Amino acid sequence: MKDLIEFRADVLKAVAQSTRLKIIDFLRDGERCVCEIFPAIGEAQSNTSRHLKMMQSAGVLSRRKDGLKIYYAIKHPEILEVIDLVTDIVKQDIYGRHSLLKGA
Amino acid sequence: MKDLIEFRADVLKAVAQSTRLKIIDFLRDGERCVCEIFPAIGEAQSNTSRHLKMMQSAGVLSRRKDGLKIYYAIKHPEILEVIDLVTDIVKQDIYGRHSLLKGA
């Protein structure tokens, strides 16, 4: 049976990919249906649907059905804190290291 | 060139795997050499070395050489906050969902 460490890895994996990070950023303002999400992030509907399902399975997104549409939302606000902390790390470390902030 | 979103994905990927989470947990108390890390987590030296290198490349670990030994440490304390937040999510959500807390 899966233990705590594997569940933690699953949640982290669910947010550790560019397309999924774009989805999460788009969901910051609240729930959105698939038909709003995939054009916003510039990915195919089928690929977007797979990523949404994956994040829901990991416990990162919630899913609500309303007629034809399926609305996804960020399930735990802590996920946004996680991403903001990682953004801090990147800005301190990697961005500096690669001199991407020449203009800043 | 890599953009902010890809660097964030790299950092998250660096912590989104069981073996690497074990390493990070072991490094909570401070820096350790490879010869201490791999027996502690129960992995082969070569595999441990690859994971350490990967985490250092992503900016998650620092590396210090002292004679024959290489000491790795958590570079940004925010990483531990990230993992603690994810642990909270798992305890709220996944652990509950899978009824692993029957005794709690």
Place this chain on the structure above:
DNA sequence: GTACTATATGACTATATAGTCATAAATAAC
């Protein structure tokens, strides 16, 4: 120099992942 210790890496296998395209399933409107 040799012998030993600690770490990294090349070559490989097996599995997982991201993405595409076509299509299925479910609901809505008529």
Place this chain on the structure above:
DNA sequence: GTTATTTATGACTATATAGTCATATAGTAC
């Protein structure tokens, strides 16, 4: 019923990842 809309999924390809084993590299002790 038919048609249109929205989402999910099967089948597939290409790439990435985790791990193993043997060996190379770098430093220490003699």
